[in-house]
Amino acid sequence: MMLAGAQIEESVSYTPEKASVSIAAKEPQKHVVAQGLTRVPSTDPVDIQFTNITCTVRLGFNKGSKQILHGVNGRLRPKQLVAIMGPSGAGKSTLLDVLSGYRVTGVGGAVFINGRGRIMKRFKKMSCYIQQDDRLQGLLTVSENMALAAQLKLSTKLDKYEKGEVIEDILTNLGLYEHMNTRAGQLSGGQRKRLSIALELINNPLIMFLDEPTTGLDSSSCSQVVQLCQSLAHQGRTIVCTVHQPSASLFALFDHVYILAAGQCLYQGTTKNLVPYLDQAGVPCPMYHNPADYIIELACGEYGEDKIKLLTTKAENGRVLDYFDETDIPSMEALRKQNPLSVLREQDTGSGTEETPQSNQLSVLMKRGFLKAKRDATMTHLRLIVNVVVGIMLGSLFINAGNDSSRVLENYNLLFAILMHHMMSPMMLTILTFPAEMSILSKEHFNRWYSLGSYYISITVVDLPISIVSCAIFSVIVYTMSSQPLEVARFSMFFAISLYTVLVAQSFGLMIGAAFNVVVST
Ligand SMILES: Nc1ncnc2c1ncn2[C@@H]1O[C@H](COP(=O)(O)OP(=O)(O)OP(=O)(O)O)[C@@H](O)[C@H]1O
Structure with missing residues (x-):
């Protein structure tokens, strides 16, 4: 049997112009490069709007149910790296599950993609979800994992050289090229996280959901992963991830934040506008205090439950868009005009849900x-x-x-x-x-x-x-x-x-x- 990894190796070292990549790969890698993949998204960026999202889970026979999300609203703008933050148990992962379509039972409310109600089949074609635990084939090497994923996720019309080029581009940009022959089970936490992202990047998704991509990583790996997400977002993707309690420097890497407390939204807007927002709400962030730490302390109720109520009311549970950088956020109608149905017809071509037969x-x-x-x-x-x-x-x-x-x-x-x-x-x-x-x-x-x-x-x-x-x-x-x-x-x-x-x-x-x-x- 021809090993998938061998195929990649073959395709990677095939054409002369690849020489520069191989040389670059042999140099010691300090940090993830992530200058941007050669393949940028081919279609227009995606705007996501969600309204009145509720999520209720059943606790078991005769134990009733529990509401996790309480009618939250929000807007996820394209080309932005958005962080969903909040204390443990606030409902971050649940919200991400709902937005990605991973959780559908017990869910209420509506999600709009570019101004139109979400159609799951179309949405799944443009998005991917990377869970907190790295679900990788530990026995296979990085290149084998990538090769098999490429064979499953890229059209069968592409030959092995074209697939190899895609893989090479991703691995080089994610700083994994020199670990091509390492088994996934032997990679470090940060490398495993990057491999999880690399696998999903193969079919170039427009929207990426990542659940706690920084959990369990040291500060250097954390910033590598977040920088990578940032550069991918700025290329035209909408990237949403949940984070626990980022350091001030990590917090600054996010373009937007969405703060949750007990299933309600306390703030959504740019990271820079968080401090002015807290000032205006009458709960100013103390000097020399990391705003990310402060808002989590507020969300935990350390300064009183009334502050949570105050902020939820001020943010109107996510309806307020005043703290976005853009002055002119397009309406749903404008978005629909920008993305006519004729364009969607082209995107909808292809019969099955999967990419290959x-x-x-x-x-x-x-x-x-x-x-x-x-x-x-x-x-x-x-x-x-x-x-x-x-x-x-x-x-x-x-x-x-x-x-x-x-x-x-x-x-x-x-x-x-x-x-x-x-x-x-x-x-x-x-x-x-x-x-x-x-x-x-x-x-x-x-x-x-x-x-x-x-x-x-x-x-x-x-x-x-x-x-x-x-x-x-x-x-x-x-x-x-x-x-x-x-x-x-x-x-x-x-x-x-x-x-x-x-x-x-x-x-x-x-x-x-x-x-x-x-x-x-x-
Ligand atoms: N299937 C379920 N059954 C019962 N309770 C659940 C279920 N799923 C989630 N919950 C509860 O809902 C709340 C929110 O869970 P969720 O995982 O979304 O929180 P989180 O903000 O992501 O927390 P963490 O940061 O610790 O992962 C928690 O109190 C959790 O126990």
Whole structure:
């Protein structure tokens, strides 16, 4: 099998004009370059407006519900890096989930894209969501991750050189070029975050949502990531991220801030206008105090709950746009005129939600599955060992039972034990391993990399050879040790039923693993 990473390497070093990039990459990298990708967004920037957003979650059977967002409003202007800030539990991630379309149940209110009501299929084509935890394929190198993502996210009409150029451009700009051959699981926190962004940049989204991109990073990595987001935003993208409590220097890198407290908006506007806003509201920021710290203290209620009420009323829960830099913010009508429906018709072309056809998704996912299985053979070895050991145990317990007519009941017991083994061992392994994959699956599927059908078929196919081999070994051991009649037809039937049982058990395992997020401690 041709490795995806090898393809990239080949394409990266192919044309002579790439030499300059390779030289630059060999120089020691001080900080993320992020001067701007060569590929700027091809369509006009996007304006997002949201009105009266509510979000209610059910707390469980007979426990009622809880409202997280209380009718918040806001405007996210294009070419801006917007930070959603607020104390822990204020509803930042929930608001981001709602705006990105990740959360739809229990959500009220409306989201408008360029003055028109959001149509989810169209919106998902222009946006991406990068969750707080970096959901990466740790066993694959940076270039393999990028190559596989490019094969899934870029049109199949592009050849490997064109895809390689896209990847090279992104990796160079994000300061990951020299780590191309490092496995994602071995990257530092900042590099992993940049790789998460790099993967989503492949199809050049106009809108990017990032949940806490700075959490867990040191101050230098934090500013690298935020500077990167800033330069991407200034190229014509709308970038929204949640942040906890940025330092004064980090805070200054954001163009706009949206402050939340207990699901309500305290302020939205430019970072520079925050201090004048607080002055006007009668809660001036003390001298030499980081305004970001001060507003979070206010939002936490450290200066009294009345201050939260005061600021929410002054910001009209996000309706006030007076603290934006632009004097002339276009109305919804003006935005609709700027973006006529005829332009949207062009954007809407393309049938499926995913970028590439199902056959391509399937082949790329299978390639990835086999590569992962080859890199980490623990599960494969474990399954083989379990089948050999249990086979010998059952064979010894029921030795020669097939030959002796007085031991008919024992044969029933043996069959029952075999069925239990074929049900329980693959099911338990799947239940324990699938939840770790599930988070990656939900991210990639949400960001339109592939359909759930392609994913399911690919994992079943990747798993099939090992299921067949382990089932065959087990069947041979048990069948011969228990002295069952040595007839091809009988053995084939026994083996086929065993294999079907294993496949059904695996499907049950996937279902249970997806429904109950079983966490395995390491
Ligand atoms: N599915 C849910 N069921 C019950 N409560 C929930 C659910 N989702 C969120 N919440 C609650 O809603 C509130 C807001 O959660 P959210 O994750 O949006 O906060 P946050 O501002 O992002 O916090 P943090 O900065 O700590 O991540 C929290 O009190 C949280 O416990």
